[in-house]
Amino acid sequence: MGEGTGHAPARAHDPEHDEPSGPEHDEPSGSEPAALPGPEREDPSGPEWDVRLAEAVERARRGDEGAFAEAYRIVHPGLLGYLRGIVGEDAEDVASDAWLEIARDLGRFRGDGAGFRGWTATIARHRALDHLRRVRARPRPSRFEQDMLELPAAGDAAGEALDALSTETALALIAGLPRDQAEAVLLRVVVGLDGPSAARVLGKRPGAVRSAAHRGLRRLAKQLKGRGR
Amino acid sequence: MPDEMRDGELGELMRAALREESVAGGEKGALAAFREARDAGLHTSRPTRDRDDWTPAEERRRPRRSLKTAVAALVASVTLGGVAVATGDLPEPFLGTTAPTSEPSPATHSAPGTDPAPASASASAERGATAGATRTPPPGTTAPLRPEKDPPELPGRSREALCDAFEKTEGEAKGNGNGNGKAKTKAGAPPSTARQRLVAAAGGEEFVAEYCGHELRPARDPSAAPRPNDGTGRAGSWAGPGRGDAHARADRP
Numbered sequence: 001m002g003e004g005t006g007h008a009p010a011r012a013h014d015p016e017h018d019e020p021s022g023p024e025h026d027e028p029s030g031s032e033p034a035a036l037p038g039p040e041r042e043d044p045s046g047p048e049w050d051v052r053l054a055e056a057v058e059r060a061r062r063g064d065e066g067a068f069a070e071a072y073r074i075v076h077p078g079l080l081g082y083l084r085g086i087v088g089e090d091a092e093d094v095a096s097d098a099w100l101e102i103a104r105d106l107g108r109f110r111g112d113g114a115g116f117r118g119w120t121a122t123i124a125r126h127r128a129l130d131h132l133r134r135v136r137a138r139p140r141p142s143r144f145e146q147d148m149l150e151l152p153a154a155g156d157a158a159g160e161a162l163d164a165l166s167t168e169t170a171l172a173l174i175a176g177l178p179r180d181q182a183e184a185v186l187l188r189v190v191v192g193l194d195g196p197s198a199a200r201v202l203g204k205r206p207g208a209v210r211s212a213a214h215r216g217l218r219r220l221a222k223q224l225k226g227r228g229r
Numbered sequence: 230m231p232d233e234m235r236d237g238e239l240g241e242l243m244r245a246a247l248r249e250e251s252v253a254g255g256e257k258g259a260l261a262a263f264r265e266a267r268d269a270g271l272h273t274s275r276p277t278r279d280r281d282d283w284t285p286a287e288e289r290r291r292p293r294r295s296l297k298t299a300v301a302a303l304v305a306s307v308t309l310g311g312v313a314v315a316t317g318d319l320p321e322p323f324l325g326t327t328a329p330t331s332e333p334s335p336a337t338h339s340a341p342g343t344d345p346a347p348a349s350a351s352a353s354a355e356r357g358a359t360a361g362a363t364r365t366p367p368p369g370t371t372a373p374l375r376p377e378k379d380p381p382e383l384p385g386r387s388r389e390a391l392c393d394a395f396e397k398t399e400g401e402a403k404g405n406g407n408g409n410g411k412a413k414t415k416a417g418a419p420p421s422t423a424r425q426r427l428v429a430a431a432g433g434e435e436f437v438a439e440y441c442g443h444e445l446r447p448a449r450d451p452s453a454a455p456r457p458n459d460g461t462g463r464a465g466s467w468a469g470p471g472r473g474d475a476h477a478r479a480d481r482p
Contacts, residue, residue, distance in 0.1 A: 103260075170246035170247050
C-alpha cells in the first residue's frame, strides 16, 4: 500500500497543469479527521489523492475512526455524483446505504487508494441498482424518468455558461445518454476511476467501457458546443 | 499520465456540477456504522472475497497463488508425462518379440472363465504324464508347432498366465481328492483354449511342466492344500481376488 510519506504519486499530471497540489506531508495518525485544505476540498477525486486515501483506508482498517472519516470525505463526493447520475435525487439515501456496507465490510477490502474508489463505487452501484429495482416495482415513474421530463432540454443546457453548469443541467445531459455511456462517463469523470477500474465496476471489458465513455463525452460535448461557445 | 477523460474541460464541468451539493449529513451514519463494525470485530474477522480485492492491476495480473499453482501443474505434468512415456516405453523391449498382442488377451480371459474344464483335463493329463503314458497331444497341438512356436514366442506375461492356469488346474485336480465334487462333475470337459495354447507352446503335454519351470509345482502345491474346498474359487482367483486386491491397492494413491 502507500509509500509512507504522502507525496504525490509519480504518475502525477503535467506540472504546468493547474491542479491541486495533492497531499503535502505526513498525516497525523490521531483519530481526529484531518481537515481537507481549502481548494482541494472541492475535488479530491484525482489520482494525486490516491496515496493519501490509501493511507487513510489502511489506518481505518486498523480501527482509526478519524481515518475512516477522511476516506469518506475524499470518496463521498464522487460517489454521490455518480449516484445522482443513476438515481437522481435519491442519491443521498442510496449513498447512505452504500456507506453502511462500506463501513461494515472495510476489513474485507484489499487495495490502494484507486482500488478503494473502485471498490466503493461497486458497492454504491449495487445499492443503486437495488434501489432502481425497488422504484420500478412501484407504480410511480422512476426518478430517472421524472428528471428527464422535468429538466431543461439539452438545447437549453447548452445555452448556459459553461463554467456554471448546474447540477440539474448536468443530470439532464447525463440522462440523455444511453445507460452504458452515462455510467462510463460518470465513473471515469466524476468518480475518477481509470479505465480498467471502471470496467471492473461495470463488469464489462475495458475496451467496451473506454469506447462508451468516449462516445458519451463526445455526445455531451456536441450538445454543449453546438450553441455554447 | 495525463487523463484526457478527467482533465478535459467538459469533465471538470460535469464533475463540478454533480459534486456541487454534496451534503455531509451521511458522514455521521457512516462513522457510526464503522464504529459498530469495528467493535464487533468485523474488520478483522471477515475474509476478502474476489470482489474485495482491488490490489493494483500489475499485482493482480500475476497473483502469487495462481503462479505457484501454474508452476506446480507444469512440474506435475512434466513429471507424470515422463513417467507415462517411460512406462509406455518399457513394454516395447519386453514384448518386442513377434508375439501378436491379441494372443495373450484371449488366453487370460478364457482361462479363468473355463475354470473347471482345464482342471479335469489337466488332472487327467498329469496323471497320464506321471504314469509315463504317452499321450496324444490334444487336437490343435501338434509337434510341428514347436519349432514354429518356440517358447520365447509367447509373451512373458501370457506364458506366465498360462502356466499359472495350468498350475491352478493341477492344484484343483489334487484338491478333488479332498472331496470337492464341483470340479469332478465337470471332469471330462474339453480342454480349454488356454490349455491348448499352453500345450502347443510347450510343444506337448509332457513338456508343459518343464516349460513352465520346475519351481512351479513345488511352490504352489502346498498352497493348494490348505484350501482344498474351493477349487473354482481358486481357479477364478488367479485373475480374481489376488489381482483384485492388487488393483484396489493400486487405485488408492
